[in-house]
Amino acid sequence: MGNEDFILEMSGIHKGFPGVLALNQVDFQLRRGEIHGLVGENGAGKSTLMKILAGIYSQDSGEIRLEGHVQGRLTTRLVEKLGIHFIHQERQIVPFLTVAESLFLGMEPSFSPFKFINRRQLERQAEAVLKDKLGLNLQGNRLISELTVGEQQLVQICRALLHQPKIIVFDEPTSVLARREADQLFRIIRDLSSKGISMIYISHYLGEVVELCDRITVFRNGARIDTLDTDGLQVEDIVFRMAGRSLEEQFPAKNSQYGDPLLTVKGLTHRSQFRGVSLQVRSGEIVGVTGLMGSGHSELAQSLFDGDGITAGSIEFEGRVISKLRPQKAAAAGIGYMPEDRRRQSIIGTMSVRENITLAGLSGISSLGVIRRKQEQGKVSSLIERLGIRTPGSETAVSNLSGGNQQKVVFAKWLNSGARLYIMNQPTAAVDVGAKAEIYALINSLIRQGAGVLLVTQDLQELAGLSNRIMVMYRGEVIDELDGHNVTADELMVSMMGGRSE
């Protein structure tokens, strides 16, 4: 049945999560020895597809063929046995192992029947293998934590090569690499491809994808949109397919009638992350803040709520100066903060939807410190309905909800606390596509009711689609302010890189 050209065929893959269809009848074919790029927005489905291939999720329906053989239920261990390997940033190798140890981790017995590890011999072996497989000169006794991220990655790749891989999947490999390291990685990938190993390459850097890959598959909203040959392909062609026509419709019309200033920040300076930041958010206004990774915008968002690390500058909220800002003070004043890391900073996973929603606004439903249960239940029920939170009930543990619905719970939490200014740090990160539009609609309704929003995000479409004004940060300083009503992603990009757009 299977085509001999294809080492991997995934056909009709279907995968749903509570409230969202992550993959809808996706077909994907990987040729022998090709470098195949996967592109799409966050939540478009490419990661889900790869997690199914990795055996982390199992598909609801659909078939996976490896070298023509239909595979049953995949597990992470089985996948490795079949010769499929994954290289990504998150699955770090143990930092306090040496290069040699991490290279041969779990395979030591092959060197000695007594599981006795000869350290020096192992290190020499490692150096030889690294030189032979990747042409790399790396000392076998160095600690992983002493290596650059690029070198760590190469050790991971080399480790995969020791297992006679058939397919290697690279998940955002270059996002943290220096240019020189990225070039070295590309050389290695091309070399491996010429040796007949097939590669799947996931990246947001489209230019890089076009340059490196033989073919590209574009995902959008859980569906495979197109598979294209990269010969003569332009980045614009991919962008067009990634965004689709729904781009315009995703964002609600912008409000341009502002009220009084809510938040006025002057000369705010952080111990290490940002300096001299001044900005103002008015009622009914969305002010976007962005920058490259590490520009200080994310820290700014959190410091405006918890006051951490602030060494100079003033913060005024609704005309009153807040000195010594603390989370409690900010919450009580009417500021709500939606952190970037939802699982760690935003929700209490073990607690119920109800308990999470009322956590920041308990004073409004209690007297003398005693919670009025009925009133709480009433408020929670109406918020669940109003925000369309998809949950089996108000007593469900919030960790059982999908990312988008968890984020809606966080919205409900600050709505319930009576917040008038919302500081949102990457509000749609790890949120599925369907929920994104709902969240945008939610933000819009907050604005129409007179709230102000400080939107901190690196999602440029989101930034341009929602913001009235956009502040661009670069190396800890605000270097640019753009009008959000007619800004393009290109202008934003140029500005973020540190170049003035005017």
Added chain:
Amino acid sequence: MSKLIGPDLTRYSTLFALLAVIVIFAIVSPAFLSMGNLSNILSQSAVLAIVAVGLTFVIASGGIDLSIAVSFDIGAMTAVLLMKSGMNWLPAVLIAIGAGVLVGFFNSLLIVKVKMTPFLVTLGTLFIGESIEKIMTRGGEPLYLPGAGEWFQFLGRGSLFVVGGDDGGRIDFKFSILVAIAVALAAHFLLSRTVFGRQLYALGDQKEAAALSGVPVHKYTFYAFLLSGGICALAGIIGSSVLTSFVPLSGRYYLLDAIGAVFIGSSLNRQGHANIPGTLIGVLFFGIVANGLNLSGINFYWQSVARGVLIFLILYLDSAAARRRLRPAKTKAA
């Protein structure tokens, strides 16, 4: 559906174990189920119950308090010393509770301000506190309180009512049981009905998220340790009333049982939270096991071994339950 049954079975396995233990003891020793013996178990559990209730606050806040043994002893010692010096029982008891609160204050100061971990801080307090006890009692001699007032003696020894006369059927409901019930009710109200309780659980589960939701994390951590110190001192005072003396290092005896009881309790809770009804079940568990082993005539040292095995078993069940709780959360994150 199967997802629901899994963790629930694990949750209730502690209860099944308790039932099994009761049945076994009832078979081995007929006297076990007599009303007289059951009331005995209650009175013998009262002091541990109070200690465990105090500890529940700290464990709910995500911490641990090993110094409850010291709060217990400091409470007993302060009360006995003050009364020995001629002070009236009521102010002596109040000051003694204050001494326990002070132990909690010392702990939380190091935890919140110096940012040390609760385990290390309270372990240190345990060492220091027990050494101070030895210094104050010439190496650990009991401090007797021969002329203890009636009121003070009533705290630990007094009976609310006695039914029946002969030894086997004699039901003796001690005043200390009432104290334990009152403390437990108040604690339960605090934990389950108030803003403090709700936010304490939140910070215990996910401190950073709680802080970024405006929960006064430091203040409530303080409160938890103050409550733990004060309540355990009260338990110590009642203990000293039972013995009409202060026996140094006697708080130690309650330390592991209290921790075990609170963990049994949290394993019974759907969210894995330390909670008062659960803690009381845990306390009864230990009370029943101690009593039943006693009746079965098993060597005292083997009884400790049995308790230790039980704690292991329960911690195992608890971690199994925790693993199950975590699993669905992981796979559903898309």
